Amino acid sequence: xxxxxxxxxxxxxxxxxxxxxxxxxxxxxxxxxxxxxxxxxxxxxxxxxxxxxxxxxxxxxxxxxxxxxxxxxxxxxxxxxxxxxxxxxxxxxxxxxxxxxxxxxxxxxxxxxxxxxxxxxxxxxxxxxxxxxxxxxxxxxxxxxxxxxxxxxxxxxxxxxxxxxxxxxxxxxxxxxxxxxxxxxxxx
Numbered sequence: 001x002x003x004x005x006x007x008x009x010x011x012x013x014x015x016x017x018x019x020x021x022x023x024x025x026x027x028x029x030x031x032x033x034x035x036x037x038x039x040x041x042x043x044x045x046x047x048x049x050x051x052x053x054x055x056x057x058x059x060x061x062x063x064x065x066x067x068x069x070x071x072x073x074x075x076x077x078x079x080x081x082x083x084x085x086x087x088x089x090x091x092x093x094x095x096x097x098x099x100x101x102x103x104x105x106x107x108x109x110x111x112x113x114x115x116x117x118x119x120x121x122x123x124x125x126x127x128x129x130x131x132x133x134x135x136x137x138x139x140x141x142x143x144x145x146x147x148x149x150x151x152x153x154x155x156x157x158x159x160x161x162x163x164x165x166x167x168x169x170x171x172x173x174x175x176x177x178x179x180x181x182x183x184x185x186x187x188x
Contacts, residue, residue, distance in 0.1 A: 053082040053112045060108040061085045067101035069093055082112065092159070095152035121147040128153070134175035140168065 057074040064071050070088035077083055087093070093101075128145045135142045140161070145153035161168055169180055 056109050056112045057082050057085065060105050060112075063105035063108060064101050067104055069098060069101045092155060093152070095149055095156060098152055121150065125150060131175050135171060138171035138175060140171060 054074070054076060061071045061074055064085075070091040071085040072088055074085040075083045125145060125147050128150060132142045132144050142157070143153070161172075163169060163180070173179055
């Protein structure tokens with residue numbers, strides 16, 4: 001009698017699994033066949049994705065902090081989109097330090113989808129590349145920015161150039177078409 005009971009229980013469990021796997025519900029795990037093995041594929045919903053993205057961003061943020069980059073905690077906006085964390089107020093990092101930290105931590109957010117529409121930065125980047133090209137022609141050692149490095153490129157431009165040098169100020173004003181006011185020899 002024990003064998004018959006065990007067989008009946010086993011058949012009932014198999015029947016329930018087959019019914020669950022063939023159901024149209026998104027809340028039930030499904031069996032997926034890969035070669036000779038079967039793997040259970042859990043149902044995924046938007047809340048799970050948000051939790052995964054948020055956890056990945058928190059792991060990335062902590063990793064960047066461990067690398068010496070001070071970031072604020074990531075934020076989930078009103079639409080449920082996980083946003084990239086911002087630099088802590090007053091913290092500045094060179095593009096080399098940022099790049100090294102991101103190389104160590106970037107893999108953590110490779111699968112994160114950011115729901116916010118990306119702004120087309122190509123025109124803005126093109127303008128800054130044109131400025132960088134002109135500044136190089138004027139004798140300054142300036143790299144070209146990219147959409148990914150533009151923020152750090154601008155910080156480097158502000159902090160690494162000797163803005164008290166009238167030749168540099170003149171080159172910048174000539175290339176940018178803007179006057180820097182009191183630092184410029186033009187207005188005096």
